[in-house]
Amino acid sequence: MLCPDLHWQRQSPEQNTLETDVQVHADAVRASWSVSDEKLEALRKATQEDVTLQTALEYTRSGWPQYKEDVKLAAREFYSVKDELSDHDGLLVRGSRIVIPFSHRKDILGKIHDGHQGIQKCRERANQCVWWSGMGQEIKEMVGRCRHCLESKPTQRKEPLITSKLPEYPFQKVGVDLLAFRGENYLSYVDYYSRFIEIEQLSRETAEEVIGKLKDLFSRHGVPEIVVSDNGTQFTSEKFQDFRHSWGFTHVTSSPRYPQSNGEAERSVQTSKTILKQSDVALALLSYRATPIPSLGASPAELAFGRQLRTRPPSLPKSLIPQTPVAKDFKERDRQAKQQQKENNDRRHGVQSLPILKPGETTVKIKIDGKDGWRQSGRVVEQCAIRSYMVQTPTGILRRNRRHLRRASTGEEVQIPKFPAAGDSGGAETVEELELPDPPDVKTVPVCTRSGREVKLPLRFQ
Numbered sequence: 001m002l003c004p005d006l007h008w009q010r011q012s013p014e015q016n017t018l019e020t021d022v023q024v025h026a027d028a029v030r031a032s033w034s035v036s037d038e039k040l041e042a043l044r045k046a047t048q049e050d051v052t053l054q055t056a057l058e059y060t061r062s063g064w065p066q067y068k069e070d071v072k073l074a075a076r077e078f079y080s081v082k083d084e085l086s087d088h089d090g091l092l093v094r095g096s097r098i099v100i101p102f103s104h105r106k107d108i109l110g111k112i113h114d115g116h117q118g119i120q121k122c123r124e125r126a127n128q129c130v131w132w133s134g135m136g137q138e139i140k141e142m143v144g145r146c147r148h149c150l151e152s153k154p155t156q157r158k159e160p161l162i163t164s165k166l167p168e169y170p171f172q173k174v175g176v177d178l179l180a181f182r183g184e185n186y187l188s189y190v191d192y193y194s195r196f197i198e199i200e201q202l203s204r205e206t207a208e209e210v211i212g213k214l215k216d217l218f219s220r221h222g223v224p225e226i227v228v229s230d231n232g233t234q235f236t237s238e239k240f241q242d243f244r245h246s247w248g249f250t251h252v253t254s255s256p257r258y259p260q261s262n263g264e265a266e267r268s269v270q271t272s273k274t275i276l277k278q279s280d281v282a283l284a285l286l287s288y289r290a291t292p293i294p295s296l297g298a299s300p301a302e303l304a305f306g307r308q309l310r311t312r313p314p315s316l317p318k319s320l321i322p323q324t325p326v327a328k329d330f331k332e333r334d335r336q337a338k339q340q341q342k343e344n345n346d347r348r349h350g351v352q353s354l355p356i357l358k359p360g361e362t363t364v365k366i367k368i369d370g371k372d373g374w375r376q377s378g379r380v381v382e383q384c385a386i387r388s389y390m391v392q393t394p395t396g397i398l399r400r401n402r403r404h405l406r407r408a409s410t411g412e413e414v415q416i417p418k419f420p421a422a423g424d425s426g427g428a429e430t431v432e433e434l435e436l437p438d439p440p441d442v443k444t445v446p447v448c449t450r451s452g453r454e455v456k457l458p459l460r461f462q
Protein backbone atom coordinates (compact mmCIF):
# COMPACT_ATOMS: atom_id res chain seq x y z
CA MET A 1 0.00 0.00 0.00
CA LEU A 2 1.27 3.36 -0.98
CA CYS A 3 1.12 5.34 2.18
CA PRO A 4 4.16 7.06 3.64
CA ASP A 5 4.34 8.17 7.18
CA LEU A 6 4.30 11.91 7.68
CA HIS A 7 6.71 12.13 10.54
CA TRP A 8 10.04 13.13 9.22
CA GLN A 9 12.20 15.61 11.08
CA ARG A 10 12.53 19.18 9.96
CA GLN A 11 16.14 20.22 9.67
CA SER A 12 17.50 22.80 12.10
CA PRO A 13 18.84 26.08 10.57
CA GLU A 14 22.45 25.41 11.48
CA GLN A 15 22.41 22.35 9.27
CA ASN A 16 23.99 24.27 6.45
CA THR A 17 23.31 24.63 2.82
CA LEU A 18 20.03 24.62 1.05
CA GLU A 19 21.16 21.75 -1.12
CA THR A 20 21.87 19.54 1.86
CA ASP A 21 18.59 20.58 3.35
CA VAL A 22 16.72 19.54 0.27
CA GLN A 23 18.60 16.25 0.07
CA VAL A 24 18.00 15.41 3.72
CA HIS A 25 14.36 16.33 3.33
CA ALA A 26 14.05 14.21 0.23
CA ASP A 27 15.70 11.23 1.87
CA ALA A 28 13.51 11.61 4.92
CA VAL A 29 10.43 11.73 2.73
CA ARG A 30 11.58 8.76 0.79
CA ALA A 31 12.40 6.78 3.89
CA SER A 32 8.91 7.43 5.14
CA TRP A 33 7.23 6.09 2.02
CA SER A 34 6.29 2.50 2.48
CA VAL A 35 6.43 1.98 -1.22
CA SER A 36 8.46 -0.62 -2.97
CA ASP A 37 11.28 0.59 -5.22
CA GLU A 38 9.51 -1.12 -8.04
CA LYS A 39 6.37 0.91 -7.49
CA LEU A 40 8.36 4.13 -7.17
CA GLU A 41 10.13 3.31 -10.40
CA ALA A 42 6.81 2.80 -12.13
CA LEU A 43 5.57 6.13 -10.81
CA ARG A 44 8.76 7.83 -11.94
CA LYS A 45 8.35 6.41 -15.40
CA ALA A 46 4.73 7.46 -15.58
CA THR A 47 5.71 10.93 -14.39
CA GLN A 48 8.15 11.20 -17.30
CA GLU A 49 5.33 10.37 -19.67
CA ASP A 50 2.92 12.84 -18.07
CA VAL A 51 3.20 16.17 -19.89
CA THR A 52 1.60 18.15 -17.09
CA LEU A 53 3.87 16.74 -14.40
CA GLN A 54 6.96 17.14 -16.60
CA THR A 55 6.17 20.82 -17.15
CA ALA A 56 5.69 21.33 -13.42
CA LEU A 57 8.94 19.49 -12.70
CA GLU A 58 10.83 21.73 -15.12
CA TYR A 59 9.50 24.85 -13.39
CA THR A 60 10.29 23.33 -10.01
CA ARG A 61 13.90 22.77 -11.05
CA SER A 62 14.44 26.07 -12.87
CA GLY A 63 12.12 28.38 -10.94
CA TRP A 64 8.48 29.35 -11.45
CA PRO A 65 7.48 32.55 -13.30
CA GLN A 66 6.32 35.32 -11.03
CA TYR A 67 2.87 35.61 -12.58
CA LYS A 68 0.41 32.86 -13.17
CA GLU A 69 -0.32 34.10 -16.69
CA ASP A 70 3.28 33.38 -17.62
CA VAL A 71 3.04 29.72 -16.61
CA LYS A 72 2.43 27.27 -19.44
CA LEU A 73 -1.18 26.14 -19.51
CA ALA A 74 -0.22 22.53 -18.77
CA ALA A 75 1.24 23.44 -15.38
CA ARG A 76 -1.06 26.23 -14.25
CA GLU A 77 -2.96 23.98 -11.89
CA PHE A 78 0.22 23.73 -9.82
CA TYR A 79 0.80 27.49 -9.54
CA SER A 80 -1.03 27.90 -6.24
CA VAL A 81 1.05 25.16 -4.59
CA LYS A 82 4.34 25.84 -6.38
CA ASP A 83 6.17 26.73 -3.15
CA GLU A 84 5.45 23.29 -1.74
CA LEU A 85 6.70 21.36 -4.78
CA SER A 86 10.02 19.57 -5.00
CA ASP A 87 11.74 17.19 -7.37
CA HIS A 88 12.70 13.88 -5.89
CA ASP A 89 14.79 11.93 -8.39
CA GLY A 90 12.26 12.59 -11.12
CA LEU A 91 9.21 12.30 -8.93
CA LEU A 92 7.16 15.42 -8.32
CA VAL A 93 6.44 15.82 -4.63
CA ARG A 94 4.15 18.26 -2.86
CA GLY A 95 5.27 18.58 0.77
CA SER A 96 5.59 14.94 1.68
CA ARG A 97 3.00 13.73 -0.80
CA ILE A 98 3.81 12.17 -4.14
CA VAL A 99 2.08 13.92 -7.02
CA ILE A 100 0.46 11.02 -8.87
CA PRO A 101 0.64 11.01 -12.68
CA PHE A 102 -2.67 10.77 -14.50
CA SER A 103 -2.19 7.17 -15.61
CA HIS A 104 -1.91 5.90 -12.03
CA ARG A 105 -4.75 7.85 -10.44
CA LYS A 106 -7.48 5.27 -10.96
CA ASP A 107 -5.38 2.56 -9.37
CA ILE A 108 -4.50 4.79 -6.41
CA LEU A 109 -8.16 5.80 -5.93
CA GLY A 110 -9.08 2.14 -5.60
CA LYS A 111 -6.40 1.60 -2.98
CA ILE A 112 -7.45 4.66 -1.03
CA HIS A 113 -10.91 3.13 -0.78
CA ASP A 114 -9.66 -0.20 0.62
CA GLY A 115 -11.96 -1.19 3.43
CA HIS A 116 -14.77 0.99 2.03
CA GLN A 117 -14.27 3.91 4.31
CA GLY A 118 -16.40 6.99 3.79
CA ILE A 119 -15.46 10.09 1.78
CA GLN A 120 -13.91 11.96 4.69
CA LYS A 121 -11.77 9.06 5.85
CA CYS A 122 -10.61 8.37 2.31
CA ARG A 123 -9.59 11.98 1.89
CA GLU A 124 -7.64 11.94 5.13
CA ARG A 125 -5.93 8.75 4.12
CA ALA A 126 -5.00 10.17 0.72
CA ASN A 127 -3.82 13.46 2.19
CA GLN A 128 -1.17 11.61 4.11
CA CYS A 129 0.63 10.33 1.07
CA VAL A 130 -0.56 11.38 -2.36
CA TRP A 131 -1.88 14.40 -4.16
CA TRP A 132 -3.08 15.67 -7.51
CA SER A 133 -5.17 18.59 -8.55
CA GLY A 134 -8.85 17.71 -8.06
CA MET A 135 -8.11 14.63 -5.96
CA GLY A 136 -10.67 15.47 -3.27
CA GLN A 137 -13.47 15.72 -5.82
CA GLU A 138 -12.42 12.49 -7.53
CA ILE A 139 -12.44 10.67 -4.19
CA LYS A 140 -15.94 11.96 -3.52
CA GLU A 141 -17.16 10.77 -6.91
CA MET A 142 -15.45 7.40 -6.58
CA VAL A 143 -16.99 6.69 -3.18
CA GLY A 144 -20.33 7.96 -4.46
CA ARG A 145 -20.19 5.38 -7.27
CA CYS A 146 -18.94 2.46 -5.20
CA ARG A 147 -21.55 -0.25 -5.46
CA HIS A 148 -20.66 -1.86 -2.19
CA CYS A 149 -20.94 1.44 -0.31
CA LEU A 150 -24.21 2.36 -1.96
CA GLU A 151 -25.78 -0.98 -1.18
CA SER A 152 -24.66 -0.98 2.40
CA LYS A 153 -25.78 2.56 3.25
CA PRO A 154 -27.63 2.51 6.55
CA THR A 155 -31.39 2.71 6.71
CA GLN A 156 -32.61 6.27 6.57
CA ARG A 157 -33.63 7.86 9.81
CA LYS A 158 -37.23 7.93 10.89
CA GLU A 159 -39.33 10.84 9.74
CA PRO A 160 -41.18 13.13 12.14
CA LEU A 161 -44.35 11.61 13.52
CA ILE A 162 -47.51 12.68 11.78
CA THR A 163 -50.12 13.33 14.41
CA SER A 164 -53.58 12.19 13.51
CA LYS A 165 -56.72 14.22 13.65
CA LEU A 166 -59.25 12.99 16.15
CA PRO A 167 -62.24 11.45 14.35
CA GLU A 168 -65.61 13.20 14.78
CA TYR A 169 -67.27 10.41 16.78
CA PRO A 170 -66.57 6.99 18.33
CA PHE A 171 -66.02 4.05 15.95
CA GLN A 172 -65.88 6.30 12.91
CA LYS A 173 -62.33 5.16 12.21
CA VAL A 174 -60.88 1.88 13.47
CA GLY A 175 -57.63 -0.04 13.20
CA VAL A 176 -57.57 -3.79 12.68
CA ASP A 177 -54.61 -6.09 13.10
CA LEU A 178 -53.96 -9.77 13.52
CA LEU A 179 -51.70 -11.07 16.24
CA ALA A 180 -50.39 -14.42 17.28
CA PHE A 181 -50.01 -15.11 20.99
CA ARG A 182 -49.09 -18.41 22.67
CA GLY A 183 -50.06 -20.38 19.61
CA GLU A 184 -53.45 -18.70 19.15
CA ASN A 185 -54.46 -16.09 16.61
CA TYR A 186 -56.38 -12.98 17.55
CA LEU A 187 -57.91 -10.00 15.86
CA SER A 188 -57.30 -6.70 17.59
CA TYR A 189 -59.78 -3.91 16.89
CA VAL A 190 -59.22 -0.37 18.14
CA ASP A 191 -61.31 2.78 17.89
CA TYR A 192 -59.23 5.82 16.96
CA TYR A 193 -61.56 8.13 18.86
CA SER A 194 -61.89 6.48 22.27
CA ARG A 195 -58.98 3.97 22.12
CA PHE A 196 -61.55 1.33 23.01
CA ILE A 197 -60.06 -2.09 22.24
CA GLU A 198 -61.74 -5.35 21.26
CA ILE A 199 -59.84 -8.63 21.08
CA GLU A 200 -61.38 -11.55 19.19
CA GLN A 201 -59.88 -15.02 19.05
CA LEU A 202 -59.74 -16.50 15.55
CA SER A 203 -60.28 -20.19 14.91
CA ARG A 204 -58.57 -19.85 11.53
CA GLU A 205 -56.55 -17.14 9.82
CA THR A 206 -58.74 -16.92 6.75
CA ALA A 207 -60.45 -13.90 5.22
CA GLU A 208 -63.86 -15.46 5.98
CA GLU A 209 -63.02 -15.78 9.66
CA VAL A 210 -61.75 -12.19 9.86
CA ILE A 211 -64.83 -10.91 8.01
CA GLY A 212 -67.11 -12.85 10.37
CA LYS A 213 -65.48 -11.28 13.42
CA LEU A 214 -65.63 -7.83 11.90
CA LYS A 215 -69.36 -8.26 11.24
CA ASP A 216 -69.86 -9.08 14.93
CA LEU A 217 -67.94 -5.97 15.89
CA PHE A 218 -69.81 -3.80 13.41
CA SER A 219 -73.10 -5.09 14.82
CA ARG A 220 -72.01 -3.91 18.28
CA HIS A 221 -70.39 -0.57 17.46
CA GLY A 222 -71.75 0.34 14.04
CA VAL A 223 -70.03 0.19 10.68
CA PRO A 224 -66.96 2.43 10.71
CA GLU A 225 -66.38 4.85 7.87
CA ILE A 226 -62.69 3.93 7.71
CA VAL A 227 -60.93 0.67 8.50
CA VAL A 228 -57.13 0.77 8.70
CA SER A 229 -55.14 -2.45 8.35
CA ASP A 230 -51.83 -3.75 7.10
CA ASN A 231 -51.49 -5.59 3.81
CA GLY A 232 -52.19 -9.03 5.22
CA THR A 233 -53.70 -11.41 2.70
CA GLN A 234 -56.99 -11.46 4.63
CA PHE A 235 -57.38 -7.75 3.96
CA THR A 236 -56.16 -7.68 0.39
CA SER A 237 -58.30 -10.65 -0.65
CA GLU A 238 -61.17 -10.31 -3.08
CA LYS A 239 -63.58 -11.50 -0.38
CA PHE A 240 -62.57 -8.60 1.84
CA GLN A 241 -63.02 -6.14 -1.01
CA ASP A 242 -66.50 -7.51 -1.62
CA PHE A 243 -67.24 -7.16 2.09
CA ARG A 244 -66.00 -3.57 2.02
CA HIS A 245 -68.30 -2.70 -0.87
CA SER A 246 -71.40 -4.36 0.51
CA TRP A 247 -70.99 -2.94 4.03
CA GLY A 248 -69.86 0.44 2.74
CA PHE A 249 -66.62 1.44 4.41
CA THR A 250 -63.30 2.76 3.17
CA HIS A 251 -60.31 0.48 3.56
CA VAL A 252 -56.92 2.10 4.14
CA THR A 253 -53.72 0.08 4.18
CA SER A 254 -50.29 0.94 5.49
CA SER A 255 -47.10 0.64 3.48
CA PRO A 256 -45.97 -2.98 3.28
CA ARG A 257 -42.86 -3.60 5.37
CA TYR A 258 -43.57 -0.44 7.28
CA PRO A 259 -46.18 -1.33 9.88
CA GLN A 260 -45.17 1.70 11.96
CA SER A 261 -47.38 3.76 9.69
CA ASN A 262 -50.34 1.76 10.95
CA GLY A 263 -49.41 3.11 14.35
CA GLU A 264 -52.75 2.87 16.11
CA ALA A 265 -53.36 -0.75 15.21
CA GLU A 266 -49.74 -1.64 15.95
CA ARG A 267 -49.90 -0.09 19.36
CA SER A 268 -53.21 -1.72 20.10
CA VAL A 269 -51.50 -5.01 19.29
CA GLN A 270 -48.94 -4.28 21.98
CA THR A 271 -51.67 -3.36 24.45
CA SER A 272 -53.64 -6.46 23.45
CA LYS A 273 -50.62 -8.68 24.06
CA THR A 274 -50.16 -7.18 27.50
CA ILE A 275 -53.82 -7.89 28.21
CA LEU A 276 -53.58 -11.47 26.88
CA LYS A 277 -50.62 -12.18 29.15
CA GLN A 278 -52.76 -11.72 32.23
CA SER A 279 -54.36 -14.51 34.22
CA ASP A 280 -57.89 -13.19 33.66
CA VAL A 281 -58.05 -11.69 30.19
CA ALA A 282 -61.64 -10.45 30.49
CA LEU A 283 -60.87 -8.67 33.73
CA ALA A 284 -57.78 -7.13 32.18
CA LEU A 285 -59.77 -5.92 29.21
CA LEU A 286 -62.49 -4.47 31.45
CA SER A 287 -59.88 -2.75 33.54
CA TYR A 288 -58.23 -1.25 30.47
CA ARG A 289 -61.53 0.05 29.12
CA ALA A 290 -62.60 1.54 32.45
CA THR A 291 -59.30 3.21 33.36
CA PRO A 292 -58.97 6.87 32.44
CA ILE A 293 -56.18 7.63 30.00
CA PRO A 294 -54.23 10.19 32.04
CA SER A 295 -53.47 12.56 29.17
CA LEU A 296 -57.09 12.49 27.98
CA GLY A 297 -58.87 12.64 31.34
CA ALA A 298 -61.44 9.98 30.43
CA SER A 299 -61.55 6.22 30.01
CA PRO A 300 -62.05 4.46 26.65
CA ALA A 301 -65.54 3.39 27.83
CA GLU A 302 -66.52 6.95 28.77
CA LEU A 303 -65.32 8.24 25.43
CA ALA A 304 -66.96 5.43 23.47
CA PHE A 305 -70.29 5.14 25.36
CA GLY A 306 -70.58 8.23 27.50
CA ARG A 307 -70.63 6.24 30.73
CA GLN A 308 -68.27 4.51 33.10
CA LEU A 309 -68.20 0.71 33.30
CA ARG A 310 -68.89 -0.89 36.66
CA THR A 311 -65.78 -2.70 37.83
CA ARG A 312 -64.83 -4.59 41.00
CA PRO A 313 -63.73 -1.62 43.08
CA PRO A 314 -66.81 0.17 44.44
CA SER A 315 -68.05 3.10 42.41
CA LEU A 316 -70.84 5.65 42.87
CA PRO A 317 -73.94 4.76 40.84
CA LYS A 318 -73.89 8.34 39.56
CA SER A 319 -70.76 7.63 37.54
CA LEU A 320 -72.48 4.77 35.75
CA ILE A 321 -75.31 6.93 34.42
CA PRO A 322 -74.69 7.90 30.80
CA GLN A 323 -73.68 11.49 30.19
CA THR A 324 -72.17 13.26 27.25
CA PRO A 325 -68.46 13.70 27.81
CA VAL A 326 -67.27 17.25 27.48
CA ALA A 327 -66.22 16.81 23.89
CA LYS A 328 -64.58 20.19 23.48
CA ASP A 329 -62.29 19.73 26.44
CA PHE A 330 -61.45 16.20 25.33
CA LYS A 331 -60.54 17.32 21.84
CA GLU A 332 -58.14 19.91 23.17
CA ARG A 333 -56.57 17.37 25.53
CA ASP A 334 -56.23 14.91 22.66
CA ARG A 335 -54.50 17.53 20.53
CA GLN A 336 -52.07 18.41 23.32
CA ALA A 337 -51.33 14.77 24.10
CA LYS A 338 -50.55 14.03 20.47
CA GLN A 339 -48.34 17.09 20.19
CA GLN A 340 -46.42 15.97 23.26
CA GLN A 341 -46.10 12.47 21.86
CA LYS A 342 -44.84 13.83 18.55
CA GLU A 343 -42.19 15.92 20.30
CA ASN A 344 -41.04 12.96 22.38
CA ASN A 345 -40.93 10.68 19.37
CA ASP A 346 -39.10 13.14 17.17
CA ARG A 347 -36.54 13.84 19.86
CA ARG A 348 -36.02 10.17 20.66
CA HIS A 349 -35.44 9.12 17.06
CA GLY A 350 -33.51 12.16 15.87
CA VAL A 351 -35.91 12.33 12.97
CA GLN A 352 -35.36 13.96 9.63
CA SER A 353 -37.83 14.89 6.94
CA LEU A 354 -37.08 13.33 3.58
CA PRO A 355 -37.78 15.28 0.40
CA ILE A 356 -40.83 14.34 -1.65
CA LEU A 357 -40.10 12.12 -4.67
CA LYS A 358 -41.51 13.16 -8.02
CA PRO A 359 -43.25 10.51 -10.06
CA GLY A 360 -41.76 9.60 -13.41
CA GLU A 361 -38.38 11.25 -13.15
CA THR A 362 -37.10 9.75 -9.98
CA THR A 363 -34.98 6.63 -10.01
CA VAL A 364 -34.73 5.16 -6.56
CA LYS A 365 -33.02 2.42 -4.62
CA ILE A 366 -35.11 0.35 -2.24
CA LYS A 367 -34.19 -1.05 1.15
CA ILE A 368 -36.23 -2.86 3.73
CA ASP A 369 -35.78 -2.66 7.49
CA GLY A 370 -33.90 -5.62 8.86
CA LYS A 371 -32.56 -6.61 5.45
CA ASP A 372 -29.16 -5.46 4.33
CA GLY A 373 -28.49 -3.59 1.19
CA TRP A 374 -30.05 -1.00 -1.06
CA ARG A 375 -30.18 -3.65 -3.78
CA GLN A 376 -33.43 -3.19 -5.58
CA SER A 377 -33.94 -0.27 -7.93
CA GLY A 378 -37.04 1.22 -9.39
CA ARG A 379 -38.83 4.28 -10.60
CA VAL A 380 -41.46 6.24 -8.76
CA VAL A 381 -44.84 5.87 -10.42
CA GLU A 382 -46.87 7.93 -8.02
CA GLN A 383 -47.23 9.11 -4.48
CA CYS A 384 -50.20 7.27 -3.02
CA ALA A 385 -50.22 8.73 0.50
CA ILE A 386 -48.08 10.94 2.66
CA ARG A 387 -44.62 9.29 2.59
CA SER A 388 -45.87 6.35 0.58
CA TYR A 389 -45.05 5.66 -3.05
CA MET A 390 -45.84 3.19 -5.77
CA VAL A 391 -42.54 2.11 -7.32
CA GLN A 392 -42.07 0.29 -10.62
CA THR A 393 -39.35 -2.34 -10.26
CA PRO A 394 -38.14 -4.90 -12.77
CA THR A 395 -40.37 -7.46 -11.04
CA GLY A 396 -43.52 -5.40 -10.64
CA ILE A 397 -45.07 -2.42 -8.86
CA LEU A 398 -44.44 -2.17 -5.13
CA ARG A 399 -45.71 0.21 -2.51
CA ARG A 400 -43.01 1.52 -0.22
CA ASN A 401 -42.66 4.04 2.57
CA ARG A 402 -40.46 7.05 1.84
CA ARG A 403 -38.00 5.95 4.48
CA HIS A 404 -37.23 2.83 2.47
CA LEU A 405 -36.57 4.74 -0.73
CA ARG A 406 -33.60 6.87 -1.54
CA ARG A 407 -32.73 8.68 -4.72
CA ALA A 408 -30.17 6.78 -6.76
CA SER A 409 -26.84 8.62 -6.87
CA THR A 410 -25.49 9.93 -10.14
CA GLY A 411 -23.65 7.15 -11.89
CA GLU A 412 -25.07 4.48 -9.59
CA GLU A 413 -25.94 1.28 -11.33
CA VAL A 414 -29.70 0.92 -11.62
CA GLN A 415 -31.88 -1.42 -13.60
CA ILE A 416 -34.37 1.02 -14.96
CA PRO A 417 -37.64 -0.70 -15.60
CA LYS A 418 -39.89 0.31 -18.43
CA PHE A 419 -42.15 3.10 -17.37
CA PRO A 420 -45.68 1.77 -17.21
CA ALA A 421 -48.96 3.44 -17.94
CA ALA A 422 -50.34 4.92 -14.74
CA GLY A 423 -51.87 1.88 -13.11
CA ASP A 424 -54.34 1.37 -10.33
CA SER A 425 -52.56 2.00 -7.08
CA GLY A 426 -55.41 1.20 -4.79
CA GLY A 427 -56.41 4.73 -3.88
CA ALA A 428 -54.85 4.52 -0.43
CA GLU A 429 -55.02 7.35 2.03
CA THR A 430 -52.82 8.78 4.67
CA VAL A 431 -52.16 6.45 7.54
CA GLU A 432 -51.58 8.11 10.81
CA GLU A 433 -50.38 7.38 14.28
CA LEU A 434 -52.21 7.91 17.49
CA GLU A 435 -51.52 7.44 21.14
CA LEU A 436 -52.67 4.47 23.12
CA PRO A 437 -52.69 4.61 26.88
CA ASP A 438 -50.77 2.40 29.23
CA PRO A 439 -51.91 -1.18 29.71
CA PRO A 440 -54.44 -1.96 32.42
CA ASP A 441 -53.80 -2.06 36.10
CA VAL A 442 -54.70 -5.59 37.13
CA LYS A 443 -53.17 -8.64 38.70
CA THR A 444 -50.85 -10.52 36.41
CA VAL A 445 -49.40 -13.95 36.00
CA PRO A 446 -45.60 -14.12 35.79
CA VAL A 447 -44.34 -13.06 32.42
CA CYS A 448 -41.42 -15.03 31.07
CA THR A 449 -38.91 -14.28 28.37
CA ARG A 450 -38.14 -16.86 25.69
CA SER A 451 -35.23 -18.10 27.76
CA GLY A 452 -37.60 -18.71 30.63
CA ARG A 453 -36.40 -15.89 32.86
CA GLU A 454 -39.21 -14.22 34.78
CA VAL A 455 -39.70 -10.56 33.94
CA LYS A 456 -40.27 -8.23 36.86
CA LEU A 457 -43.15 -5.99 35.98
CA PRO A 458 -43.19 -2.36 37.06
CA LEU A 459 -44.95 -1.72 40.32
CA ARG A 460 -48.11 -0.38 38.72
CA PHE A 461 -48.77 -3.78 37.11
CA GLN A 462 -48.41 -5.74 40.32
Ligand SMILES: [Zn+2]
Pocket: 113, 116, 117, 143, 146, 147, 148, 149, 150
Ligand atom coordinates in the same frame (compact mmCIF):
# COMPACT_ATOMS: atom_id res chain seq x y z
ZN1 LIG B 1 -16.98 1.40 -1.20
